[in-house]
Amino acid sequence: xxxxxxxxxxxxxxxxxxxxxxxxxxxxxxxxxxxxxxxxxxxxxxxxxxxxxxxxxxxxxxxxxxxxxxxxxxxxxxxxxxxxxxxxxxxxxxxxxxxxxxxxxxxxxxxxxxxxxxxxxxxxxxxxxxxxxxxxxxxxxxxxxxxxxxxxxxxxxxxxxxxxxxxxxxxxxxxxxxxxxxxxxxxxxxxxxxxxxxxxxxx
Amino acid sequence: xxxxxxxxxxxxxxxxxxxxxxxxxxxxxxxxxxxxxxxxxxxxxxxxxxxxxxxxxxxxxxxxxxxxxxxxxxxxxxxxxxxxxxxxxxxxxxxxxxxxxxxxxxxxxxxxxxxxxxxxxxxxxxxxxxxxxxxxxxxxxxxxxxxxxxxxxxxxxxxxxxxxxxxxxxxxxxxxxxxxxxxxxxxxxxxxxxxxxxxxxxx
Numbered sequence: 425x426x427x428x429x430x431x432x433x434x435x436x437x438x439x440x441x442x443x444x445x446x447x448x449x450x451x452x453x454x455x456x457x458x459x460x461x462x463x464x465x466x467x468x469x470x471x472x473x474x475x476x477x478x479x480x481x482x483x484x485x486x487x488x489x490x491x492x493x494x495x496x497x498x499x500x501x502x503x504x505x506x507x508x509x510x511x512x513x514x515x516x517x518x519x520x521x522x523x524x525x526x527x528x529x530x531x532x533x534x535x536x537x538x539x540x541x542x543x544x545x546x547x548x549x550x551x552x553x554x555x556x557x558x559x560x561x562x563x564x565x566x567x568x569x570x571x572x573x574x575x576x577x578x579x580x581x582x583x584x585x586x587x588x589x590x591x592x593x594x595x596x597x598x599x600x601x602x603x604x605x606x607x608x609x610x611x612x613x614x615x616x617x618x619x620x621x622x623x624x625x626x627x
Numbered sequence: 628x629x630x631x632x633x634x635x636x637x638x639x640x641x642x643x644x645x646x647x648x649x650x651x652x653x654x655x656x657x658x659x660x661x662x663x664x665x666x667x668x669x670x671x672x673x674x675x676x677x678x679x680x681x682x683x684x685x686x687x688x689x690x691x692x693x694x695x696x697x698x699x700x701x702x703x704x705x706x707x708x709x710x711x712x713x714x715x716x717x718x719x720x721x722x723x724x725x726x727x728x729x730x731x732x733x734x735x736x737x738x739x740x741x742x743x744x745x746x747x748x749x750x751x752x753x754x755x756x757x758x759x760x761x762x763x764x765x766x767x768x769x770x771x772x773x774x775x776x777x778x779x780x781x782x783x784x785x786x787x788x789x790x791x792x793x794x795x796x797x798x799x800x801x802x803x804x805x806x807x808x809x810x811x812x813x814x815x816x817x818x819x820x821x822x823x824x825x826x827x828x829x830x
Binding site for chain 2: 439441443444445449450451452453454455471472473474475485486487488489491495497499501527528529530531533536537552555557572573574589591592609610611612613615616
């Protein structure tokens with residue numbers, strides 16, 4: 425699995441949720457089709473009349489999430505760019521790959537849509553359908569990845585309270601004890617129960 | 628259809644996307660289960676260790692969206708409240724209604740989850756599976772609803788350019804011409820093509 429596989433997963437899910445921030449600083453959300461995936465790049469489009477379009481031009485930060493039928497969640501947080509290089513050709517290419525778009529925007533009306541690309545950000549795959557759960561994070565286009573969850577420091581006294589409290593059984597003994605980050609829910613029970621505060625938030 | 632029906636639709640979809648704003652002012656997103664729906668209220672929970680939890684306490688504005696199998700999108704933008712009145716009893720009630728939660732948070736580990744409610748905001752239903760598309764907006768808990776899209780003003784000269792350009796055929800002749808708001812894509816083609824700038828953005 426890598427960042428490209430995550431983009432392909434988002435394309436296969438197709439109807440994914442896009443979050444933006446509006447002019448009041450509040451989150452906004454809608455479902456948008458992932459129209460194309462290229463090498464390290466995800467393409468979508470929206471029409472110039474929509475609040476979504478205005479939000480993208482004002483603040484290019486977006487977060488996308490979708491879920492497969494078997495409960496794998498693919499997530500991308502990154503920055504959007506308007507595709508300025510021959511946008512009509514990009515819209516034509518998008519309609520070729522997504523023929524049902526013609527039902528919504530027949531004929532020339534398709535050109536009220538503008539193409540956008542995301543090729544920079546942080547991608548995560550999260551599988552809640554396996555036990556223990558599984559997650560992995562990747563950089564897209566060299567963007568820094570934000571650390572989440574917890575880690576056990578050298579202040580660990582080896583009492584095992586964290587491991588006994590972990591609902592995913594993903595903490596193993598050692599000096600110090602260690603959290604298997606790829607199986608961690610980020611629930612915080614180890615952190616709350618450590619008797620010597622040896623567990624800290626990452627990131 | 629009313630706001631309560633939209634909440635029920637979100638509960639039936641169950642796995643919906645939640646958008647928040649992080650400490651840097653950027654959108655963040657994840658899939659969360661709608662756990663319960665009461666009269667005018669939607670309940671969910673998340674664990675105290677997650678970034679999502681910290682974001683909710685810092686800024687209670689959230690936006691939620693989900694899609695049914697037949698392409699109806701239900702959306703809610705509103706404010707979240709932590710349920711302070713006997714949170715453990717709420718978590719127990721949530722686990723009764725959502726037994727698969729026990730696989731992820733077995734035994735007492737469930738109490739690392741905190742219950743939250745949304746009972747104030749703006750709800751929208753958007754059906755892309757019909758032609759023309761259909762949308763309707765409702766207030767939840769008396770919150771103001773934000774107007775979107777366009778309207779035709781008295782400056783209309785009745786030329787019909789807007790109606791000919793509308794991809795959903797939802798503009799009808801009159802003095803002035805009128806947009807059937809419940810069928811409008813908000814694409815902006817009428818606005819862009821009006822020869823006398825008689826069409827304005829709403830809201």
